[in-house]
Each structure stands twice: as structure tokens, then as C-alpha cells.
Amino acid sequence: MSGYRIRKGKEIAFFLAIAILTLITILPLFHIIATVFINGLPSVAEKGFTFLTGTLSEGGIGPAIIGTFVLMFLSSLIGLPIALLVGIYAYEYPDSLIGKWTKTLLQIMLEFPTILVGVFVMNIIAIPMGSYSAFAGAFALAIILMPYVAVYTHEAMRQIPFTYREASFGLGLTRIKVIFRLLVPLSKRGVLTGVLIGMAKVAGETAPLLFTAGGLYQSYSIGIFKPVGAIPLLIYTLVQSPSKVDHATAWGASLVLLLIFLLVFIPVRMSLKEVKL
């Protein structure tokens, strides 16, 4: 009887320990979200819709929002096709020289300080072209996006049970068809998760934009080879200013960035249908 109670007691203690640890890990996350809402909501509410559409002098962050979407779009356009192909290649030819190298290279790129990517792109694009530009910013972001997408794609493909590979080849299909028409669609949930994580990462990046994108907050003159703004970059700039108004705008911008995350990524992530095996 007492043996049972001791066992039961241990179980409860263990459960409590896990619960507390979980709470400790997720608490900062909630704290961040709460802080952003508490500080950001008043400044957004004060300006109303102008906050989303107006230029900085009108008290809004419209150009930065557009800039963030432009940068996400361009960097995806540059980075996604390459990253998907690299991930698929590393899966299909794991023993090839290129396959082995890419895996190592991708791991390094994942850990690479993003500010150095910004410096690099400044040197190869912004300086030769003589100006900051959306293209340079997107290029830097693409470099950051690619390893995430490639690694996730590779990992998602590797999760496919061998039997589906056999079944695909058993139908007398070429390797290209097996991969692109059967195996990639089969692992689309994993692949798209990688795409989303890569894009989310890119949406929140500041450092690679510092010396590449330039910033544009007073007008909507958007162009690939013109300087462009971005929400995180704007926050970074505003926080350095001594003015209270700028700080308030920065909090509002933080809230918008957070909402973009929550509104765009979470529903998309959840709507990806799980493939039942």
C-alpha cells in the first residue's frame, strides 16, 4: 500500500516538475506577446487606419509594411526555387560529392551571422550598383532563407518511408517523375513548413537589411532597384531615436509585425493537411 503511495507521489512530483518547466519555457513568449500588445495597441489605436497606410511623417508605417511584403516576395522568388532543388538533390544523391558538401554547407549557413550576409551583399551588389535597393535586400534575405528551406525540404523528404519510393519506381516512372510528381507532393506538409519557417525568419530579419535595403518610409515609390523599407528595420531605426513619438511608433510597428506573424503563418501552418499514412 505505501509502495503504491510512494509511486503515486513520485508520479505527481514528476508531472508537476514537467509542468513548471514547460511554463518557464513558454512564459517569456507570452511575456513578449503581452508587452508588444500593451505598448503597441495605444499608438496604433491613436492613429487608427493611418498607422497602417500613412507615411512616417503622417504617423504611419505603410511603406515599411509594403516593403516587408516586397522583400518577402522577392527573396522567395530568388531563394525558394534554388533551395527546394538543393534540398531535393541532397535527398536524392546523399552520397554524391555535391550532396555531402551541400549538407555541410547548409549547416554552416544556418549558423552564419546574418550581419555578415548583409556586409557581403553590400559589397557585391549595393556598392557596385551605387545604391541601396530592394533587390540587394531581397538577395541578402534569400541567402538567409535558402538554408532553412533546403534543410527542411531535405528532412521532409527523408521522412518518406522507403516503401513509397519503391511503389513509385515500381510503376515504371522516371526518376524525375517519381521525385517531382509523387515524393515531393507526398511530403508537401514538411516542405511547406520549411518554406513558411524560412519566410517567417526572413520577415523578421534586420541585420542583413542594414547595409542593403536602405529604408524608405516617407513615400511609396517602390521599385526593385530603389531603396526599400521593412518593419524590423524601421523598428531598429526608431528605437535609436530619442523622441518619445518614435518609440511609440516602434511599439506599434512591433505589434503589426507580430500580427503579420500570427495572422499569416499560424493559419497557413494549421491548414496544411496532414497526410495520414
Next chain:
Amino acid sequence: MSDFAIETKKLRIYYGENEIIKGIDLKVPKNVVFALMGPSGCGKSTLLRAFNRLLELNKEARVEGEVLILGKNVYGNGVNPIDVRKQVGMVFQYPNPFPHLSIYDNVAIGLKLNHLVKSKEELDERVKWALEKAFLWDEVKGRLDDYPASLSGGQKQRLVIARALALKPKILLMDEPTANVDPIGTRKIEELLFELKREYTIVLVTHEPMQAARVSDYVGFLYLGKLVEVGLTREIFEKPKHELTEKYVTGVLV
């Protein structure tokens, strides 16, 4: 044209340094159910995958000797394994319909990707035909857009059979198709074999001697990578020539 659907000559298969199939000469006549039986690990699945060159997906595997499919050595120079696999369909030990495709698309995908049909009507027709052949049509005709996860193990396996039949192969390789199927599903698949052998040659791998006795016309007994005995099923089960075969069919050897 050869009289045999499949013929192997001095076939040896290695995984790295390990010799798994140790020199096999086998002849499978056309339009029969040929059962390949033997204890677990004796090399049945390996041998089967040599027939349609699916073994090549495994980088460790190496094949020596010849495999003649309808008289033609598939390991000869210039033979494209893709053509071999279109002629020689395969059903696997574990039912593996594509989980992300509907029941309909599981059957249609090979036809679509191989451009074997010209119109949507022809595709519909062929899908229905294949599902009927596999004795599955009546059970799924109302829910072709469902996913295979909603099917029972036996239905999944018949869906995989339909997927293979849709391409109209000459030969059907079946690797323990009932190993993961309940008794009712097993009976349905066994009945199906009687129908199918009129038009196809079927090589059925099984580790149950009783199944071989029930469904096959010919049987080969594989033991430790060697073909111990091969012949008409009735003869092998009534008076086996080899002591090992006798032990196996009476259940003494497992």
C-alpha cells in the same frame, strides 16, 4: 518468344559482400500462379525485386547472372529498367497506397504519368476496369475521392493491386500480399489470384506453405538463398523429393 514468363540463369544477388541469392536457375511458365515460399530471411523479397530491377533502388545490392522476362534478359546492355517495370507490376509486403492521393488517383497516377490514356473518359474507364479486376470497385465506387487511410488493410492491398493492374503489365509480382491483412481480406485476395492468372503471370511470395498449397500451380522452395526444389504444387506437397522441403511443408522447419 519464350515459353516462360520469367527465367533466371545463374542468378546471384549480393548486399555488399553478403551473398543472399546463391545461383538460382528458375523457370516460371506463363499464366500461372507461381509461389515462392521459404522461411523468413531466405531471400524471397530480394529475389522478387531482381525480376523488375527494383533492387537497384538499394545501392548495396548487386546482381549477377541473367533474368529473362518473356525471353529478354533485363540485365542486358541497353535495357531500360523503366520499361521492365512497366511490364512487371509489383505488390508489396506492406500495403502502400500513396497516402496523399485519393483512391481514384492512386489507380490513375501511373496511367497519367506514363501517358497511357488519351482522354479523361478513357482514364475513368481504365480506373474502373482496374478496380473491378481487383474486386474492389463495388466497395469504393461511392467514395473514389476518399483517401486510402479510410480503407481496411485488405482493401488497401487490393487498391495497390489495382494500381499495378491499371498499367496492364504482363507479370505481377506479389511480395506476401496477405502478410498484413486479416483472414477475410486474405480470402478475397486469394480468390482474386484465380481470376488474374488467366491474363497474367503471378509470382507470389509467401512464408506460409498452406497459402502456396491453396493458390499456386507451381511452387519453388527457397532456403538460405538456394532453390531447394521446384515443381508442380501438388507434387511438391504430396511427395517432396528433398528432405528440407518435406520438413518445411509439414511445418517442422520454420
